[in-house]
Amino acid sequence: MKIWLEHLAKDLPPTVIFHGYDINDRLFPDPSTLPPNLSFSVFNILEPVSESLYEKYDVVHIRGLCMVLKETEWDGVVKNVSKMIKPGGYIVWTETDPGGAQSIPPAPTADKVASILGYMCKIRGGDPYCTAKLPTYLSNNGFTIIPPPTSPNTNYTPLPPDPASGHYIHIPAKDYHPDTVRPFSRNFVKGLCSFISYMSQFNVPNEWFTPETAGGFTEQFIAETDEGGSSVLFDLVCVVGQKLE
DSSP states (O other): OOOHHHHHHHHSOTTSOEEEEESSSTTOOOGGGSOTTEEEEEOOTTSOOOGGGTTOEEEEEEEOOTTTOOTTTHHHHHHHHHHHEEEEEEEEEEEEOGGGOEEESOOHHHHHHHHHHHHHHHHTTOOTTGGGTHHHHHHTTTEEEOOOOSSOOTTOOOOOOOGGGTOSEEEOGGGOOHHHHHHHHHHHHHHHHHHHHHHHHTTOOOSSOOTTTHHHHHHHHHHHTSTTSOEEEOOEEEEEEEEOO
């Protein structure tokens, strides 16, 4: 399976330069397999940005930090990223709300497991409903929030979000494209099973299982979410901001 940026590099002209960053290189592809306009580097978004990256990019895309950032760190990350974007450039930030996970259709154990992500986010100091505040973090740091399209995409059904939300895209869990439901859910189920294992190993206090019952709890969860069963999904939200000139 390829990294999203690899697919994007194939869809756009070779004159467009792509640079991917992550906290470590564990998932980086072999450099010898990459086109000349695509590269990857290790980068910690919580640390000061090198001056060599100041105003370097036309667009910075971020996603999946909802379980990484503490509630007190979001504003600092936006400040860091802003330094990397050229005046007039864009930030595109895609996130989920850990506290909004749900099983569709509802299933007893899957419902309980869906609650784990928000719980773990909160006990480590994160914000389980971070997407509501994301537009404010951007606008407070010199970005103009781009409103959503005025009409839905003709190839897809979800309606544009309320402009007052500051969200450019909001796809409710119940409105995922049918082709994406099972792949997304499989990934979420794997991740949630890892959370259960971690919580059991380190005896994290919770209302759902003990280290002794974690194995059976996981087996029941997998049984409920097997092919043809319940899916565990989140709302997907994208916020787009343009850096002031």
